[in-house]
Amino acid sequence: MDLGIKGRWALVCASSKGLGLGCAASLAAEGVNLVMNARGEPLLNEEAKRLAAEYGVTVHAVAGDITTEAIRQKALAAAPQIDILINNAGGPPPGDFRNFSRDDWIKAVDANMLTPIELIKATLDGMIARQFGRVVNITSSAVKAPIDVLALSNGARSGLTGFIAGLSRKTALHNVTINNLLPGMFDTDRLRGTIKAAAAQMGVSEDEAAKRRMAGVPAGRFGNAHEFGQACAYLCSAQASYVTGQNFLIDGGAFPGTF
Numbered sequence: 001m002d003l004g005i006k007g008r009w010a011l012v013c014a015s016s017k018g019l020g021l022g023c024a025a026s027l028a029a030e031g032v033n034l035v036m037n038a039r040g041e042p043l044l045n046e047e048a049k050r051l052a053a054e055y056g057v058t059v060h061a062v063a064g065d066i067t068t069e070a071i072r073q074k075a076l077a078a079a080p081q082i083d084i085l086i087n088n089a090g091g092p093p094p095g096d097f098r099n100f101s102r103d104d105w106i107k108a109v110d111a112n113m114l115t116p117i118e119l120i121k122a123t124l125d126g127m128i129a130r131q132f133g134r135v136v137n138i139t140s141s142a143v144k145a146p147i148d149v150l151a152l153s154n155g156a157r158s159g160l161t162g163f164i165a166g167l168s169r170k171t172a173l174h175n176v177t178i179n180n181l182l183p184g185m186f187d188t189d190r191l192r193g194t195i196k197a198a199a200a201q202m203g204v205s206e207d208e209a210a211k212r213r214m215a216g217v218p219a220g221r222f223g224n225a226h227e228f229g230q231a232c233a234y235l236c237s238a239q240a241s242y243v244t245g246q247n248f249l250i251d252g253g254a255f256p257g258t259f
């Protein structure tokens with residue numbers, strides 16, 4: 001199916017690997033030109049070159065921390081306009097909430113709530129004026145089913161989710177949609193890192209720790225970045241103009257509820 005977005009411009013934040021890269025690749029495959037971003041420059045440049053060559057689209061790489069105003073401005077200025085915005089950043093660290101300082105909370109809220117809001121603020125009116133816009137926020141299944149050790153993530157991402165619920169109803173009239181994608185367990189560096197920490201804590205091998213996590217997933221496996229990217233591309237498609245304000249859980253069936 002042609003998603004009807006060939007030639008559009010997307011800013012995909014935090015996209016040198018993992019879920020962000022999956023989204024960037026799926027959009028590039030649809031003919032979307034990209035601004036890609038991550039802090040580490042060598043890998044970012046390598047992936048930007050690869051996607052440009054593989055899909056024949058224009059890709060600009062903007063290296064730096066997307067939670068800073070300077071890098072956000074640089075990323076926004078790298079495209080003639082932003083038609084599609086994929087908000088993403090590293091997730092906050094796990095831990096007991098008693099050990100988190102005010103600064104830890106501010107960092108988490110900055111990365112997982114305020115940075116997306118700033119980028120939406122900078123791009124929304126242009127999207128409305130052009131009568132086309134798609135915003136997808138990568139959040140987490142922790143928004144729907146909080147994970148006790150991820151207090152920072154539970155809190156900060158829920159704040160973004162509440163904000164989006166209100167805003168997304170105000171933009172749909174202009175063919176500008178805003179949705180959230182909630183990953184369950186996806187096989188990325190981030191997940192491997194948490195499995196490694198869990199394995200050390202439980203005194204088992206990483207393979208064993210991974211198996212125990214997978215046991216809670218009806219699909220019997222972790223998700224992969226490609227299938228996550230495909231869902232993102234659909235939400236950015238011309239065909240998805242009637243879908244807004246939604247929270248899409250992609251978790252292999254791990255959440256046990258009816259809704």
Ligand code: NAP
Pocket residue numbers: 013014015016017018019020037038039040041064065066067088089090091092111138139140141183184185186187188189190191
């Ligand atoms: P990942 O594989 O570790 O990739 C993270 C990407 O973000 C990298 O490209 C990284 O590059 C970039 N990045 C991190 N912080 C950044 C910043 N401040 N500014 C710019 N780029 C930044 O992680 P992932 O698994 O794709 O996770 C993406 C998001 O989904 C995270 O917020 C994570 O918490 C959330 N999530 C993931 C899962 C999962 O199972 N994987 C589940 C639920 C939620 P640099 O390090 O070079 O900047």
